[in-house]
Amino acid sequence: MSDAGGTCEYVLDPTEPGTWGGAEGDRCFVDDRQLDGGVWRCPREVTSGERLCPLHRPVDRKDDRAAVDALRRELSGDGSTKHQWFGARFGDLDLSGMAIQARTVDLSHARVRGDLSLDDTTLDVGYLSLSGALVTGESTWEDAIVSGYTVLAGTSVGGPARFDRATFEAPVDLTAATFGDGVSFAEARFDGECTFNSAIVGGEAAFSRTTFQDARFNGVKFEDVTFDGATFGGDIEFEGTRFGGNTTFADATVSGLATFTASAFFSDADFTSITVGDDARFPRAKFTRSLLLDDARFGSTLNLNRVEIDGDLSVERMQFDGELQCFSTKVAGETSIESL
Numbered sequence: 001m002s003d004a005g006g007t008c009e010y011v012l013d014p015t016e017p018g019t020w021g022g023a024e025g026d027r028c029f030v031d032d033r034q035l036d037g038g039v040w041r042c043p044r045e046v047t048s049g050e051r052l053c054p055l056h057r058p059v060d061r062k063d064d065r066a067a068v069d070a071l072r073r074e075l076s077g078d079g080s081t082k083h084q085w086f087g088a089r090f091g092d093l094d095l096s097g098m099a100i101q102a103r104t105v106d107l108s109h110a111r112v113r114g115d116l117s118l119d120d121t122t123l124d125v126g127y128l129s130l131s132g133a134l135v136t137g138e139s140t141w142e143d144a145i146v147s148g149y150t151v152l153a154g155t156s157v158g159g160p161a162r163f164d165r166a167t168f169e170a171p172v173d174l175t176a177a178t179f180g181d182g183v184s185f186a187e188a189r190f191d192g193e194c195t196f197n198s199a200i201v202g203g204e205a206a207f208s209r210t211t212f213q214d215a216r217f218n219g220v221k222f223e224d225v226t227f228d229g230a231t232f233g234g235d236i237e238f239e240g241t242r243f244g245g246n247t248t249f250a251d252a253t254v255s256g257l258a259t260f261t262a263s264a265f266f267s268d269a270d271f272t273s274i275t276v277g278d279d280a281r282f283p284r285a286k287f288t289r290s291l292l293l294d295d296a297r298f299g300s301t302l303n304l305n306r307v308e309i310d311g312d313l314s315v316e317r318m319q320f321d322g323e324l325q326c327f328s329t330k331v332a333g334e335t336s337i338e339s340l
């Protein structure tokens, strides 16, 4: 099977979702600049008798381990390479422990039927993308270090996702990512801006002691979520965000603005001992249960205008240097303001 049999017949056409594992109406994340004549054609050679290269052949029609080995070999090239594996298909994709140098590693719309592992992997890359990729099993990036701009927009993970202690040295885009069985970024570090806008997290989301700069979580749907002890070096935005379960920002520190406009909290919201350097804005936020702001410190204005709290509000020992705005604030339960 070593005879050259021509070029892989895989063609990705953004207007044909079937070619990249999408459904009608889904967004294709492959950039126009990567296309030639409106499509992307796989440039790989195939062995005789095959139409598709090992990366594009369906998992049950190939030696999956050999396909991953082929990819690992390609990844061991020098740092000038631009790797593109749009629509590649894998059983398990284990790239753990690798030291990868490349201009680009782009696995947009890749489909991993099993688990993806990048544990302990160093990616010295200009650009890393798994946008629109589908991982049916687990996705683990524990202790991974990524130097370049990272795009996980529209990526979907069916099993648990763990990024504990991972470091992202450049901006990260997780817009509209979907995590079906929880996600953990415990003690991870984002050195650049981080965007989770419109992401959906089923199960528990953990950002315990995570370090961020500017971070946007607008329109995210969370169930239980913790940001306990997280540090934000810039501004945070949680506009229209849905906190479906228990939510804690206890002991978190935000250097800049904290915005929670029109966000909705469906269980207890614990902001105990949070420190916000600039304004904290909660206008039109809704709290189905209690809001705890005990020992919180606000360096500027605390805006609770038109906030509705169905449970109790506790602001014991809360400190603020600016104004407290509570125009049309409604608290159905008790308000504890001892030592305010």
Ligand SMILES: [Zn+2]
Residues within 6 Å of the ligand: 008, 009, 010, 042, 043, 044, 052, 053, 054, 055, 056
């Ligand atoms: Zn191919």
